[in-house]
Amino acid sequence: MSTTYPAATPVATGPDTPRPYQNYVYAYPHKTAYRPLPEPGPRLAELWRGEPKDALSLYLHIPFCDVRCGFCNLFTRIGAPDELSTRYLDALERQAGAVREALAGDGPVRFATAAFGGGTPTFLTADELTRLCDIAERRMGADLRAVPLSVEASPSTATADRLAVLAERGATRLSLGVQSFVDAEARAAVRPQRRADVEAALARIRAAGIPVLNIDLIYGIDGQTEESWRLSLDAALRWRPEELYLYPLYVRPLTGLGRRAAVGERAWDEHRLGLYRAGRDHLLAHGYEQRSMRMFRRADAPAQGPDDYACQTDGMIGLGCGARSYTSALHYSFDYAVDAREVRSIIDTYTATEDFGRAVHGRYMTDGGDGDEARRRHLLQSLLQADGLERADYRGRFGGDPEDHFGAELAGFAARGWLDGGAPAGVLRLSPEGLAYSDALGPELFSPAVRAAMSAYEAR
Template identity: 30%
Template sequence: MNMTRIQTASPEAVYIHIPFCTNKCHYCDFNSYVLKGQPVMDYLAALEREMERTALVTPPGEIDTIFVGGGTPTVLLPEQMAVFLRMVETYFPNRSEAFEFTMEANPGTTDAEKLAAMKEGGVNRISFGVQSFDPSLLTAIGRIHDVDDVYRSIANARAAGFGNLSIDLMFGLPGQTVETLNRSIDAALALDLQHYSIYGLKVEENTLFHKLYQRNELPLPSEDDEVEMYALIMRRLREAGYGQYEISNFARPGCESRHNITYWRNRSYYGLGAGAHGYHGGERHVNIKGIQPYIDATQNGLPRMEQFAVSREEAMEDFMMVGLRMLDGVDAAEFARQFDGAALEEVFAPVLSSLTERGLLVRSDSGGYRLSEGGIMVGNEIFGAFVGYFA
């Protein structure tokens, strides 16, 4: 069972990292750097070198999704944005009929000129990092936009012809209550968007919030309040007609994030840019994180910080951990397809039996397994049951 599983087909999904931000939010541990003084055009030139080499090493076929994350990609100036999107078109030109091209954006960073450049460059979906509609909370978590910026940005995007919009919200924030969250949900639903991502705060190392937490100066909601917040989110979004297709994501029918589904189905994807992760041919890689080190590394080859083979057992564990995040669960036929005919129920019999008996997993219509209603509330415990299963 120590064989490396090889994915031979070219990835159909592309992730590209733009690491620049206007400022660093108090909770953020992403690979991002304050924009001022950064060599943006040098970075874009380095990104083009990585794209060119990647396309030579692993020639792309038909691309189904592209996702540009950060950082805040929309801090690029309109002319920089146009240069960047022309590069993407050059190296990943062959696109599926239902092609999805998402760009993350911060409210207040998308004026009409920039949106026009994005539209012309093929972007057809925007994900805005809103986080809250409570002005005091936005300040407390280090966001520099205000609520008016949110409304203006959504209106500008719609005026520019974007019909597939998403926003991120957060819960479990310092000082947040069930009532203040409910008001944010009211405001979010009033926008009548196609998609909502709603995440619980994680206090990550190397963030201001982690320092405050260690000093007992971070007034987080109680665990009971967090559970109530999550239950409220699920109820409100479902009542408003949004399907919960993943534990933190809700969409109108047909508007699910197809790019993120690539990750949750444990499928391969290109990862480009400083600190980006990629997965293909039974290998994962992580790129060099620093801006100048990344730029320098692309002069001599692919800018890898780390590259390692994923064993068949690890890939099976990953399949379960990420696949069970989807509310339709893991599919037995897909498991067999990815793992040379292996039977899901035989490979994971003890843990599946235990979780099913506890009422946390149920059999799905596809013959696989999915989270029960109760299981959704303790998802991390269930995903953790597959970590190191073969160790």
């Protein structure tokens, strides 16, 4: 039976209020909960046997960048010397062949969505991007022109020849990491770029005709004020991007900024919350709809195309040394690191690998055998979207209401004003305050086992 929550009201902050910026939850469980799998590792054909494969997501990871930003803890390295990008694409092609063979055992295989991420995929030359698309299409069987295809880029690599390749091969969305239009703020984030170069890149993207432009911005940079934050927002709005992502700055271990100082006191939390709310309200006033804590989409933006992939439940195929793959039983990837030397070593191991037929690193979602992790993932990844969770869908999958499984957590969220008491019948969703606290709410839904694994992880 559904629980009715009171109308949400913001809760005053105090010493007992959770810190709003704890962990950016973009997938569950986090890779720091993954561990090496018992050797020799399960065969991919066995992992994918019996799995639904008619609406998969395909992700190709390129771990190269021109420069490593001070806040970045992604799996990436600066440059690709000694034809490393060629050797990497060779390995990616070998992996694609092994994965496609493993998928072919039973039932139809269809990709419903695709993405190139990194790193910076547009670090590759135009010819290398053509080869990347060929791997996705010819090796994996993805029809890039028939599904949403998202590609990440940086201003310096968004060149006309690269964009032409992506547009011709069916890219429907280009995400540009700008972070700030204020040159001094970019330098403070250890991201050397000039606003003039950013504007030139945006002009090239619009000229290429890719339907959806996304601009990433960051709030909380050292020296940033509400006035300078508004300047960046307005500079982005002049390009009428179909999407805008607003990211809070995190200072993480082993990153450029993380080596300088430990930051994160309450005053900084409040500063970032203030900037978040100012940015949110500014975009809402300019015709954007909030889709999550970070994502804002222009109300009149065109759809990218048919998209029947559900991140909470459908499988994912990740190719590349920093990509993840998801089956119902196992989430798997390659080893993970942030330190530059460790990243280089993992990339070197990847490019030398000949047999990609087994999973080597990951986390089973079936530990305990009671379906708890699957329920957590579904609830968490539904709640963190503005539309929330359909109770009927949850009941159909798990045989009960969310409160039956997570009553204490949801009651705590309601007490803090994080749940929307005015949501439509049959929908469980966050209030505006709950969305603002997504990075605190998400970690509260981590299982004890995942918390323990993440705590035991040694950053490297």
